[in-house]
Amino acid sequence: MIIDRRTALIGSIAAAGLTACTAAGRAQTPPPATPASPHLTFPEPTETIDLWPxxxxxAPAQLPVETVRERSTDRAFNDRYVFGISRPRMAVFRPQRPNGAAVLITPGGGYNWVVVDKEGYEMARLLAAEGVTAFVLFYRLPHEGWAAGPDVSLSDAQRAVRLIRHRAGRFGLDPARLCAMGFSAGGHLCADLLTRFDARVYAPVDAADRLSARPNLAAPIYPVVSMTLPTAHAGSRRNLVGENASPERERAHSPHENARSDAPPTFLLHSEDDRSVVVENTLLLRAALRARGAETETHLFPDGGHGFGLRLARGKSVENWPALFLAWARRKGLST
Known part of the structure; x- marks a missing residue:
């Protein structure tokens, strides 16, 4: 079964250990640390890339303090989240046999925090086992006082895509084989990126910013899309645009309102029993992309709930979703 194979792949990549960090990687900010975590199920990533030199x-006058919390008491897995990110960065998962493809992962967390394991490291290990170089993005949060406000997370996502392309040679990557994947609020960030990849949300800082931030493929998984109630996820809406956002502000940050014909081919997936982020979010984005002639592939499942990632999909109709994504990615030339 796919879950058994997936577990074996994750275990093999962990047993082999992650590639030692490069000299440049050693100079970067380490991954979010969890000194209070009672256990670490898999080795931590050893290579990171700071987004901003x-x-x-x-930055706000007083920088937020990066804080990590562990929710899992089961030694079989970690389930951490981080907030107060003032050094946005990517954790790098290099495959033993890279195939030249890359995926930028934006985990969820309702724009209140960024999930570390369930929608970040676990997916990155699976992709690395498939030969794909994975980059887990720890992005700044819009409610923590940054001048860019609701565009601050998009600033980090655009910058991340450009940096991956700029350093493609270092990682053995084809800059034209880059997919953005996001979950929940991170799915909103992924959808924001695929619809506003060329929005000027920060001033260029170096040569990397001359490159395109358009991903070649995109995969928003159970994404937050609409910022208009009642479809909007209330917590994400509050943290991104504010409790009393005007209709104009809501539209500006609802990816289906910004859909475009040159959006990358997009893989959409949602469970219909999701009570946190209702399936209408995915349906709105699908309809808007299709109305503009952009290519989509959509998978809906009767059960799965919200936030299933890999581990919590087991035993549900949605459990084989990673195989569907990988098959789509192969058809689109991302992986071999």
């Missing part, structure tokens, strides 16, 4: 733009 001189610190991120538009």
């Amino acid at each position: 001189d610190g991120p733009p538009g």
Whole structure:
């Protein structure tokens, strides 16, 4: 079964250990640390890439303090989240046999925090086992005082895509084989990126910013899309645009309102019993992309709930979704 194979792949990549960090990687900010975590199920990533060489733009007078919390008491897995991110960065998962493809992963967390394991490291290990170089993005949160406000997470996502392309040679990547994948609020960030990849949300800082931030493929998984109630996820809406956002502000940050004909081919997936982020979010994005002639592939499942990632999909109709994504990715030339 796919879950058994997936578990074996994750275990093999962990047993082999992640590639030692490069000299440049050692100089970067480490991954979010969890000194209070009672256990670490798999080795932590050892290579990171800071997004901003001189610190991120538009910092508040008092920087937020990065804090990590562990929710799991089961030694079989970790389930951490991080907030107060003031050094946005990517954790890198290099495959033993890279195939030249890359995926930028934006985990969820309702724009209140960024999930570390369930929608970040677990997916990255699976992709690395498939030969794909994975980059897990720890992005700044819009409610923590940054000058860019609701565009601060998009600033980090655009910058991340450009940096991956700029350093493609270092990682053995084809810059034209880059997919953005996001979950829940991270799915909103992924959808925001695929519809507003060329929005000027920060001032260029170096040569990397001359490159396109358009991903070649995109995969928003059970994404937050609409910022208009009642379809909107209330927590994500509050953290991104504010409780009393005007209709104009809601539309500006609802990816289906910004859909475009040159959006990358997009893989959409949602469970119909999702009570946190209702399936209408995915349906709105699908309809808007299709109305503009953009290519989509959509999978809906009767059960799965919200936030299933890999581990919590087991035993549900949605459990084989990673195989569907990987098959689509192969058809689109992302992986071999």
